[in-house]
Amino acid sequence: MSISIPLSAILFDAYGTLLDLGFITERAEQAFPGHGAQLSALWRDKQLNYTWLRTIAGHYADFATVTADALDYSIERLALTASPQSRDELLAAYWSLPSFPEAAAALTHLRHKGLRLGVLSNGTPAMLEAALRSSGLDGLFDDVLSVDAAGSYKTARAAYQLGPDRLNLPLERILFVSSNGWDICGATWFGYRTFWVNRAGHPPERLGVSPNATGRSLTDLMPLFV
Structure with a gap:
């Protein structure tokens, strides 16, 4: 993984990344x-x-x-x-989505490594609260951010800006994780370090940017933080 300084926090997309559509x-x-x-x-x-x-x-x-x-x-x-x-x-x-089978174990591992974990999603606050509670992941995050606060959806810069504003960290200290190739491109353009959970084995988007690392599930994040 290509990073210049240690990471302090990880932000996760919700739909298709943590929650199984x-x-x-x-x-x-x-x-x-x-x-x-x-x-x-x-x-x-x-x-x-x-x-x-x-x-x-x-x-x-x-x-x-x-x-x-x-x-x-x-x-x-x-x-x-x-x-x-x-x-x-x-x-x-959409209010009662299950998580992917590996999600809880991967998130628990990352929390034990001292990382601050958050969600940055298009979902409304109420939708995210309900789905995370239903999936059993609600106690694993320090921050749950909805683009409602920005009034714009990803890939708008205002949506991604919610992360550093809430975390009060420089972008290079935050890893953004998503299963959506378009979301990874938007986050990389914005300045996040990015990890693409390429669950479906899709080819990369042809938009001139690439994730810092790629895996097939959230489990593949764990070796990056040993």
Whole structure:
């Protein structure tokens, strides 16, 4: 890993990094048999697209609103019919996501190494509080930061600035961890040291920047802090 001075803190993305979005696919399949994978993929893509479009245009709406709008679009796009109950149950899944199996052990190891741990996520404060509590990870973080405070989504600089502002640390002392290649690029551009949890084995984004290190799970972070 390429760092010039020791790290003092680690900030984690939440969705897909700590919290397993495969749970959304399972719930979508229960609601719409035979369409779960297609619906969940379109929903996630549209959810992210709406965050970027709203940030570019300066029309912020919180992540709960964006998530609901993206679901409604996706259901209509796929010509599915959702009852109010099934729609509400799908949205509620974002508030009760499980963590990835290795997350608790990896975070506990990092805490024992004296690192300050935090979350920096697009989720609303209420969504993050509920999901971290449901996943059992809520007691492992010193800071939980929502982009609500910036009024802009990642990859806006204002969103990433929440980290050093809260931690009161220089950027080179903070490691940013995400499973999303676009998020890693944004954080690297901003100035964080970055670790890409490339769970899906995707190729790197062609945006002229690279993470400082890459692994396939959060477990791969642990050898960096022995």
